[in-house]
Amino acid sequence: MSMNASPCMDDSGNHNGCEDKDRNEAQVDSSFAGKIKGSDPYLRTVRSQLQARRSRLNQEITREVMIKEGAEKLYSVTSKKKLKENVAVELSFVSSSLQVLKDELSDMNSDVQAYQHDSGKSMPMIPIALKETRDLDFIEQFSEIIRDHYHEDPETYLDKLNELNGIRKAIRTPKKDSSGIRLLFEYYNLLYFIERRFFRSGASSNILFEWYDSLTGVPATQKSPGFEKGSLMFNTASIYTQIAAKQQLTSEEGLCAAADNFQKAAGVFKYLKESFSFAPSIDMQQSTLSMLIHLMLVSKTLINAIIRIEK
Secondary structure, rough: OOOOOOEEOOOOOOOOOHHHHHHHHHHOOHHHHHHOOOOOOOOOOOHHHHOOOHHHHHHHHHHHHHHHHHHHHHHHHHHOOOHHHHHEEEEEHHHHHHHHHHHHHHHHOOOOHHOOOOOOOOOOOOOOOOOOOOOOOOOHHHHHHHHHOOOOOOHHHHHHHHHHHHHHHOOOOOOOHHHHHHHHHHHHHHHHHHHHHOOOOOOOOOOOOEEEEOOOOOOEEEHHHHHHHHHHHHHHHHHHHHHHOOOOOOHHHHHHHHHHHEEEEHHOOOOOOHHHOOOOOOOHHHHHHHHHHHHHHHHHHHHHHHHHHHO
């Protein structure tokens, strides 16, 4: 994954004005790293409940996919007619259950009401759901590399590794505001140093990065930190869309804020499209990202038209 583009570009490749602000927000600050936290995953807001339901659906889809893959392998290798018939029936049930779960996830993703402003004039805006990921423990794997590759005592770096684990845990549930975006950029910048120390220069890491597809709920896994970076960028764009959808549209200020955040989302999706070429999930494939870019720009254009009409 090449990192030669900026997530703060507009649809023409020009800087949209947020670059300096986001760059400053994204600077690595060691004193800040230990303090920043994600949102409480048990907080009973409508959006958090929706995200919790999505997380449970992702896990159920993963289980059904594993059962289906196992049944397909058994069907392909067995020569016993009776067993083959039984497996075929099981495959039919599993495929049906998997489709029901995917349909439920699709219906949930199309429910935009939870992301709209609570009061005043409302015009439905389209937010994008965040990608989910599982917890990841860096300590054991990185301790081995520190000891075997760099010939140092891993205990010396235990506090820093715990801090890294804490930030990785926090990015699973980022707040849906500017602090959540800062958190994602903070971890994104840390990955630059992690990649150089633990995924290059002869160091061999067995860390696997697993993220669920935002659209289908199917998990994808890669060893490359590029997949982790790409997923962070996807979630950054998604938070921008959720911030935009939550704006109050009774004032020019709210309309401008919504348009600005849709523009930023388009810029991040464009950056992701240009920088991540071999996506293992549907939501990050080139065609999907092209659609999302156009959707964000259409939303921005619609809001700008409303601003002009009301002036």
